[in-house]
Amino acid sequence: MRLSRMIAVFAFSLFLSGSVTAQAATPERNGPHPVTLAESALQGVHGTAPDTTVRNVLTVTAGGTALRVRLGNPYGRTALSVRSVWVGVQAAPGSAALVPGSNRRATFGFRPEVTVPAGATVWSDPLPLTVRPGDHVAVSVYAPGAPVNDHTFPPPATDTPGSFRSGPGDAGADSGGSAYGAFAAGTLWWVDAVSAISPARGTIAALGDSITDGTNAYGGGRRWTDVLAKRLQQLPPGRQLSVANAGISGNTVSVEPNPYDASGQCCGAPAPERLERDVLSLPGLRYVLLLEGTNDLGGGDYAPPAPASQVIDAMRGIIARVHAAGHRIVGATILPMCNAAGSAKEAARLAVNAWIRTSGAFDAVLDFDSVLRDPADPTVIPPALRTDCYHPNAEGDRLLGESIDLSVFGR
Structure with a gap:
């Protein structure tokens, strides 16, 4: 990446990360700005992740671009070591397949891996991905051996969050969905928010x-x-x-x-x-x-x-x-x-x-x-x-x- 491009993206990331403080003290804005599109507050730690990829699915409630995802380790007593994260748009409800061309590898400070300290959360860098209201964003996380900070509840039938789990290994790049099993409605691991410029x-x-x-x-x-x-x-x-x-x-x-x-x-x-x-x-x-x-x-x-x-x-x-x-x-x-x-x-x-x-x-x-x-x-x-x-x-x-x-x- 050229130096000028890196500086521009870095400045954009700083703008996004500082948006909450700035918006709290300023009048209502006109024009696109950072907004939270979806959330699933994490509830506790339940075990240690096996060697599997978890494709988390959340429904966004507004449209936007420059998508970011937040990973959380609020209840873990040890660090959450994430080896890879991919973000795309689910092709159809109940399917692990993604809209062709939508799957993007996420980075954190321009690196594909990230460590989330115990008690902390981490935002990804902005992704070149645009979503519409009602789209189902799929966040595939590979973090074997990590503490499972999760959100699990008996879900409703429509627009429920949930996840798919793959067989052994990193299946984040699999857009067709064949590496994944059945949909686990109401269960999410690590992903607790999605934001975008909206x-x-x-x-x-x-x-x-x-x-x-x-x-x-x-x-x-x-x-x-x-x-x-x-x-x-x-x-x-x-x-x-x-x-x-x-x-x-x-x-x-x-x-x-x-x-x-x-x-x-x-x-x-x-x-x-x-x-x-x-x-x-x-x-x-x-x-x-x-x-x-x-x-x-x-x-x-x-x-x-x-x-x-x-x-x-x-x-x-x-x-x-x-x-x-x-x-x-x-x-x-x-x-x-x-x-x-x-x-x-x-x-x-x-x-x-x-x-x-x-x-x-x-x-x-x-x-x-x-x-x-x-x-x-x-x-x-x-x-x-x-x-x-x-x-x-x-x-x-x-x-x-x-x-x-x-x-x-x-x-």
Whole structure:
């Protein structure tokens, strides 16, 4: 590569890596700029990678060019040594094949290999790859022997993230897909964000738990965040916003022992501890949408049900940090949880929701509780709209996504 070209690309990379700080303090931009197109927040470490290539597939929620991918090792106790990464566009859902000519070898500081220290993340250099809203980006990672920082959840049927695994060796360059096995819906290794230079106005980061993640959203439809993204994609390009899903099943909004897992490897770090990495660090961030608190209020074997004050204090802290970074934050009320009327858990949920609605702490409020509660029994979601007591089904998710007033995101 000629020296002038290297300098230009290096300067471009610096511009991209500094985009979050600059955008937080500047007015809304016109024209293409860095935006996060997709995210899958990593939840923990589960074993060591075998000698295989993992072809991760994420759906992008806005169009763009100069694509970059972020690899994460947030929970690993040892370094993540990545031997190669290839990035292309999936040819068809369920297939490991890529669109002909789309597969590109990624570099990191102009090198094909990269080491991600324990607790860190690393962005690739920009790739000469253009995507459209709704495209499925395939990121093939070969990192045998590395700690498996993953994201795994029971996925919905449509536009779900997932992955393919190859036989032994580096199969990243295989565009035909013959080296890979069956699609593992809902499972991703190491890849936690995709960004690009986009005409979209910026990014909405949806911070939450399994309801945001899409767990048990069964019935043949999209997650509510994907429904929102589809609606935003119908706007003119300069008015669009991408949607980054930072939901993790079992996550808590307050810092406490996880109610479901004493090891701390199932459900991600509590929201305040992962806020910088999973939300504030995202290129193009403009809005945060917070729907969380169900796991705190519900409790489990490893943590008692949290009082309303604990959940509210945690939300106040998150709001303050988002505002300090120069962004707006939208709060959503907590959905019914099948707690008996008059019980301590239901009283706490109602108290948190009353605070969300009336405190003025959030820049705007989405009353998801009112959208999905059963008129005959407001302590539950109607059976036709739920998979279980905590989780809406695909129809419930559709109603949530369509209920959102887009004016809360400006313009």
